[in-house]
Amino acid sequence: ESIIKFENFSFKYMNQSHPTLKNINLEIKKGEKVLIAGPSGSGKSTLGNCLNGIVPFSKDGGFKGTLKIKDIEPYERSIFEISNYVGTVLQDQDGQFVGLTVGEDVAFIDENNCVSREKIHEDVDVALDLVKMKDIRNKSPQELSGGQKQSVSLAGIMRSPAEILLFDEPLANLDPESGRRAMKLISDIHEKTGKTIIIIEHRIEDVLEEDFHRVVIINEGEIVANDSPENLFKKD
Ligand code: ADP
Ligand code: ADP
DSSP states (O other): OEEEEEEEEEEOOTTOSSOSEEEEEEEEETTOEEEEEOOTTSSHHHHHHHHTTOSOOBTTBSEEEEEEETTBOGGGSOHHHHTTTEEEEOSOOGGGOOSSSHHHHHHHHHHHTTOOHHHHHHHHHHHHHHTTOGGGTTSOGGGSOHHHHHHHHHHHHHTOOOSEEEEESTTTTOOHHHHHHHHHHHHHHHHHHOOEEEEEOSOGGGTTTSOOSEEEEEETTEEEEEEOHHHHHOOO
């Protein structure tokens, strides 16, 4: 069952003379874990930001073709509506913290959805426990190391109601050890929730041992490969 479908989709930023994404045809199935790879500047973040509505879709388009996420077309919806379909962890985490403490930050989505205090406390505990950050729930997110910040973002995204979780360069700013931990956590989230996971990463050598169903490679705004990691990287 397809949960995301790009059909002949192109996207151009207003201030650019050429489209950044060209004729994208891509179908992602419910529950898949997909890696979007490619060189810096190839359009990976733009593709992700078409999914979560961060790109500036304008009235007269900016895009051609169609993009469906379940039953919606994101360019027809507000970013708030889209966030119920696609949860995102961006690489610049500092801008993403909304709580004064780690606990408040992870609770944010639930509080916005009118969940009871007891239930929130319990859910935040479960999420923080999974990322091994329960003992820092009263710290300010700003005091944390890069790896801890990433873990808190991952705990927060677990509370998202969205069926699709998008991670844009989750390894940026992390040392190799923290990076491995973050990838393991994303795997755990995938396993526990069965959600559709999309990871954007150019440090492909750091993530290839992961259990991706599919790897999509983008170059200069076009999909140049879309296959299982076994087929793509098999050594002969
Ligand atoms: P990356 O995703 O490779 O870490 P960024 O997303 O920050 O890097 O930017 C990718 C490219 O897009 C860079 O070459 C940058 O100069 C360009 N870029 C980012 N934002 C804008 C913008 N508002 N206008 C024009 N170019 C931009
Ligand atoms: P990647 O994530 O693969 O590094 P991006 O999607 O960030 O690539 O950027 C692809 C191209 O899109 C960049 O070269 C840049 O020219 C352009 N771009 C990115 N963000 C913006 C923006 N906000 N406004 C205008 N152009 C942008």
